[in-house]
Amino acid sequence: MPKNHHYQLKITWTGNKGSGTDHYTNYERSHTIEIENKVPILASSDTPFLGDATKHNPEDFLLASLATCHMLWYLHLCADAAVIVTSYTDQPTGILVQKEDGGGSFSEVTLHPTVTVQNVNMIEKANALHAKANQKCFIANSVNFEVKHMPLCLTIENL
Secondary structure: OOOOOOOOOEEEEOOOOOOOOOOOOOOOOOEEEEOOOOOOEEEOOOHHHOOOOOOEOHHHHHHHHHHHHHHHHHHHHHHHOOOOEEEEEOOOEEEEEEOOOOOEEEEEEEEOOEEEEOOHHHHHHHHHHHHHHHHHOOOHHHOOOEEEEOOEEEEHHHO
């Protein structure tokens, strides 16, 4: 039977410089993201949209959500398949296509996970589990663009 999981957070705009949104360039895009019992996140828009480069932006969060969801499913599937992962890093990349009217959307995201497994006999299965993790990933299943994978699998002996 399907289960519903509910999520809630609070977004507060903190960028009013005194005149509100009286002009596009007169306000900051700064805001906080708050979730009960978690550290608040200082955020903004990306710099091409007059944001603060020192703060996270929605595009960062989309990449992070896709990469971490994939990683968590991948680690789960590896544990179930007796593939012993000793290290996992990822450097996801994404392409945002902006339209002339200012709108736009991501056309693709590519995950670049580098996985270290305990021994060489685990590499083939470790690589195959990326496809299954993609099928399971809640976030990848929620977007309307392709999430690609370019994994690299190493063994402890290769380090």
